[in-house]
Amino acid sequence: MADKTLIYVGAEASGLYRKETGESRWENLTRGMAPSAQARTIAIHPQNPKIVFAGTQRGVYRSKDQGDNWERMNLTEGRVVWSIKFHPNDPNVMFLGTEGSEVFKSEDAGENWTYQSTISNPDSVQMAFATRILGLAIESSNPNHMFAALEVGGAARSSDAGKSWQLTNNNFAGDVDLMDLHGVAVGSA
Template identity: 35%
Template sequence: MVATNHQTYVYIGLGGEGDYIGEGGLVRRADGEEEWSDISKGLPDNPQVRALAIRPDDPKVLFAGTDKGVFRSDDRGETWDALSDSPDGHEVWSLTIHPDDPNVIYAGYEPCSISRSEDGGKTWNMMDTSQVVYPHITTYMPPTGKRVIGIAFDPSDTKDIYAAVEVGGLLASRDGGNTWLSVIDGPYIKNNTLDLHHVQVSAAAPGTVHIATQTALFLSRDKGARWEHVQVDEMFPGGSYCRDLLVAPDDPKTIYLAAGAGGGAAPPDTVQEGALFRSRDAGETYERLNLGETVPGRMMAIAIDSAAPDHIYCAAYSGEVYSSTDGGGSWSKSKTPAESSRSLHVYPMVCG
């Protein structure tokens, strides 16, 4: 049961990529507050915040992954400390905390690499990705840069960890993250199904891996050996831009998908639109939730407060944030303060 005085804080990272880099930033808003607060002070100048993680046993502790490495705050973003997580030139694109030990944190980077801390971020070691071989089509069709954009544990066996690579397929570790291999390949004429945006594994279906790609949603029932296309409403001819996946913290059979129209695989004249989908059967089928309006940008991120799992949030590329405190029955809307653009838009979101 949630304490009556519980207040959820929501955090959103802002940034760009490639040739499109703006001022970046990190904003915060608590339940009951009207405005979003900028909490970028203490991060690098113009921080490109593309990854966030919140410590589940102490939600005041927040980790931000930036173009200059990982930073930690112990006071909900009021102050920040730089962590020595990687060599120079590694930009952070994903952060994940071990489901059984909150002191163990994984960070994923561009160029493709993964590091681990086992002491809450004080010290880090790079993991072995030397055996990774990307699907051939992703090595010559632009973009050819590889970034680890999502990392997920199998809760039923935490030695099995998966890493989604944008335009690079899926990696897996079978030894708790020490070594990594590519686990998806095949005959392709386009690279959009290998343009991964996230990965999740639910305790309700051990060994079943769910991946969100540029054009569709897929699942594997055998740890990545074979794949099935999961049908969701097409938001443009031939598919949907699938961006984020999240298993509900209180019900492993419930999975949320952030999707949209637009993005790399969509026709050039596609009108941008976002959507939130929900599965009640561990990812077999999905229904589209009514957020009260047509979302004007691709849906980018989902967050659920593990201490108050009826508090659900989703955020669009263009800065609209939709909030529900009744498990998705009704929604309210706010907007991040910065004017969104290709150089400055929503990336990650966490809450707690």
């Protein structure tokens, strides 16, 4: 019997949903999550598909049973998580991108998180909301090289595994300070 394929989606107002390919109904997955969880990002463990992480407006949650039950992980209260990325060579190492452009790192498969750095753009236009890291990418051939997509502020690069960041907004068309980047990926040429 072949393994089933599960699809997860996050919703702004009603949390997280899952369905199996070929099925018509979505199942709401909220057991253990904060009420009205707003799932901003979802990541499946690269070696164990039963383990799923969800970034929400109330921090990061983990499920060990494909989303049936959730537990809030140890991250400073009040952090809105917008991106989750596993290290390409060590799935125990993970990174979070948050509202306020903060980067957090876990070296124990998401149990505990430590603050790494804040990506700042002193030239960016002040908006009604804090700049968010909407995407993180890690170069697999050199995991010290990381990239971030910022909502309002452009793109950033780290050469020391997320401890410090430099903006890489040269040669973008338009007003870079207002640039709204929602994703980033790194691959071989």
